[in-house]
Amino acid sequence: MSTESGWVPPSTSLYTDHYELTMLQAALRSGAAHRRSVFEAFARRLPDGRRYGVVAGTGRVLEGIQNFTFPAAQLDFLARTNVVDSPTIDWLADFKFSGDIYGYAEGEAYFPYSPILIVEASFAEACVLETFILSALNHDSAIASAASRMTSAAGARPCIEMGSRRTQEESAVAAARAAVIAGFTSTSNLEAGFRYGIKTVGTAAHSFTLLHDSERAAFEAQLASLGKGTTLLVDTYDVENAVRTAVELAGPELGGVRLDSGDLVTQAQWVRKLLDDLGNHNTHITVTSDLDEFAIAALASAPVDSYGVGTELVTGSGAPTASMVYKLVSREDDNGNPVPVAKAAKNKVSVGGRKYALRRLNERGTATAEIIGIGHRPKDDGNDRPLIEQFMKNGELLPGWTGAEGVERAAERHHKSMAELPGTIRRLQRGEAVIPTEFEEFEEES
Amino acid sequence: MSTESGWVPPSTSLYTDHYELTMLQAALRSGAAHRRSVFEAFARRLPDGRRYGVVAGTGRVLEGIQNFTFPAAQLDFLARTNVVDSPTIDWLADFKFSGDIYGYAEGEAYFPYSPILIVEASFAEACVLETFILSALNHDSAIASAASRMTSAAGARPCIEMGSRRTQEESAVAAARAAVIAGFTSTSNLEAGFRYGIKTVGTAAHSFTLLHDSERAAFEAQLASLGKGTTLLVDTYDVENAVRTAVELAGPELGGVRLDSGDLVTQAQWVRKLLDDLGNHNTHITVTSDLDEFAIAALASAPVDSYGVGTELVTGSGAPTASMVYKLVSREDDNGNPVPVAKAAKNKVSVGGRKYALRRLNERGTATAEIIGIGHRPKDDGNDRPLIEQFMKNGELLPGWTGAEGVERAAERHHKSMAELPGTIRRLQRGEAVIPTEFEEFEEES
Structure with a gap:
């Protein structure tokens, strides 16, 4: 069927x-x-x-x-x-x-x-039916229960589910579905998009930058193919240089930058200031890197536009089963x-x-x-x-x-x-x- | 294919x-x-x-x-x-x-x-291939890493994987497979048996006892259908009465009894003594109920014959991803x-x-x-x-x-x-x- x-x-x-x-x-x-x-x-x-x-x-x-x-x-x-x-x-x-x-x-x-x-x-x-019913409810409810705390902590800022690689491949689809039920706006998981019509999104990985002869060449390639509205990953080498290069190449229409390591609160603050100083007031900042509901709450006062949540979402943030x-x-x-x-x-x-x-x-x-x-x-x-x-x-x-x-x-x-x-x-x-x-x-x- | x-x-x-x-x-x-x-x-x-x-x-x-x-x-x-x-x-x-x-x-x-x-x-x-490779390795290695500590703690006693209901249904199949790789002898998961030829086993649930008009009627039904070598669940009402009824109905050939609640160490000791007093020296004791590697180690000196491990196995015993x-x-x-x-x-x-x-x-x-x-x-x-x-x-x-x-x-x-x-x-x-x-x-x- x-x-x-x-x-x-x-x-x-x-x-x-x-x-x-x-x-x-x-x-x-x-x-x-x-x-x-x-x-x-x-x-x-x-x-x-x-x-x-x-x-x-x-x-x-x-x-x-x-x-x-x-x-x-x-x-x-x-x-x-x-x-x-x-x-x-x-x-x-x-x-x-x-x-x-x-x-x-x-x-x-x-x-x-x-x-x-x-x-x-x-x-x-x-x-x-017992085993199957419990498998589905215990897993999915654990994820939704954790996800709900994350979207609650995030307030009006969107949470994006990106934990597929941290859980079994079918659990990943179920986790994306459960996250969206509990207020996540989108997922990186394509199978979840295919099955349930959930919006899928993505940025780029460090491998894409490393594949090219320079960060500049990688950004050029991404912008040429995906347009200026894309989100560039700026922490492969030096964040400040990367942000400057990104703005130089894409101009004020650059969609977003992603920070995936380091002290996200401090970094988001100076990256926002740098983007604003360069005239990129509409360029969004997405943060990722081991976020959970506590980290999201800690970022509430930082100038962050969206949260990409992985490991802690798909493992139920300490409670992987319900x-x-x-x-x-x-x-x-x-x-x-x-x-x-x-x-x-x-x-x-x-x-x-x-x-x-x-x-x-x-x-x-x-x-x-x-x-x-x-x-x-x-x-x-x-x-x-x-x-x-x-x-x-x-x-x-x-x-x-x-x-x-x-x-x-x-x-x-x-x-x-x-x-x-x-x-x-x-x-x-x-x-x-x-x-x-x-x-x-x-x-x-x- | x-x-x-x-x-x-x-x-x-x-x-x-x-x-x-x-x-x-x-x-x-x-x-x-x-x-x-x-x-x-x-x-x-x-x-x-x-x-x-x-x-x-x-x-x-x-x-x-x-x-x-x-x-x-x-x-x-x-x-x-x-x-x-x-x-x-x-x-x-x-x-x-x-x-x-x-x-x-x-x-x-x-x-x-x-x-x-x-x-x-x-x-x-x-x-x-990245996401799929990481999904499979991160999940399965987390489970195998936990399972290995459990089989190490169990020594020569067999560990049986029975956590399917505590994790997503496809993760359950992968978890059963990973557990067997790390020394578990069998699983309750039929799909894992179907796909990978892993030995499947089972006892009975409390619902089976409650379905019948009495515990005695339930035991009679199970013995009549599955033979005296079956394992009877003895903690639905009163463990001592249940063990006595089980031995009365099945005689010395009773395969096993399962304990799924209470203080397993103490209980295993007096149930073993009771079985021996009744002449059932070859009737095995299987314990279940939230076992992890620490509980298994604590049961080392108790007269237990096998361990059924569920939740803590399929959630990686505190480390659900690798x-x-x-x-x-x-x-x-x-x-x-x-x-x-x-x-x-x-x-x-x-x-x-x-x-x-x-x-x-x-x-x-x-x-x-x-x-x-x-x-x-x-x-x-x-x-x-x-x-x-x-x-x-x-x-x-x-x-x-x-x-x-x-x-x-x-x-x-x-x-x-x-x-x-x-x-x-x-x-x-x-x-x-x-x-x-x-x-x-x-x-x-x-």
């Missing part, structure tokens, strides 16, 4: 832990596989020291479920290596997800125990009645029952609590905003959540969600969640 | 930063694109506090270069979004890498400035003579010139230094081991470095390389590289 963009997505069915399929086999044999079940993806805690998280990956989950089927080569592998028995192979050969999926819109803020994704299906169908789990919270008994279930093991508490969620807002529209109803919709006090959306119905994708449209909507959702949270989300120091999570218990709906 | 395993690998050409293609455009126009160049991938430092690194990702780089071509949909995207001009599109349409690639064998230990991958080609051909860079170190001048080049910018020093490398060994075969020759092979003092292998010649892949065979060879290389390093590699506390890197400067070969 090829998408609108021309991208041919892979089969996602073996992005799966071995035990999902052996549990399926055992449950098919015991008959319990067909029990209608509710699984829930949530995080017991926010990334270390963070005040909020940002949901991302949902669109990729929904896209991936379209390709969660078992082609012949994959079935051959499972049979050949005796991962599962032949009744299970037969079941997988016919697999197409037919359940319902609900959850938080992508781009939404989340807190401990927010029911981020809810899968209602037979145990068999919901179980096999610690979400996917738990069975309810399943039918033999009479078809839903039974809330939860594990009792120490230090890993879960809360059984189908969840509903509202964000409680005060009269000024500021969030004050995450209200989670167990087995029932929580009572809306008037200003509350319901958080659960439906994404799939009987296995059919509902419109608007995937592809380029999904990314755009998620970026809008992030923007609105941030505006609604208390101003303390902008504090970068370690702290607690900015709003508490409160449970409202009711009887399970029947 | 489908591989031996049945896997259909994706086109890798857009796993590329925007600027690689705009530099290509400018260099095609200036004529410098055709200058024969040498690029080198290396790390200026080891992951924070580490004593050695482990090279991984090379096999995936070589596999990916086979699919580094620009199909029509990708070219349409580049043209439609004006990433590059039409002469560049034409050049990309015909692209197939035709250069030579050398470097450290996958699985080999590396140190600061080790020339891990060397690409000799025109600037154009070597430049467009900080490798890919730098132009030499290129032709107008007369076709090689010119060593290096950037002079502050705090990012590179060393120009084609590199060669030996591991210096003492008379007992223990490594004492990493010797890097600049522009020339360093002088071998008799016991030294050459480190540079050739992987591609004129764009053709040399045999043995990719697929399942590549993974097996890399795991052997890792094993031998570890045996040769000083015993201090086993110290988990933060420290310096266990051997120094020494440069030998010569004139560039002509």
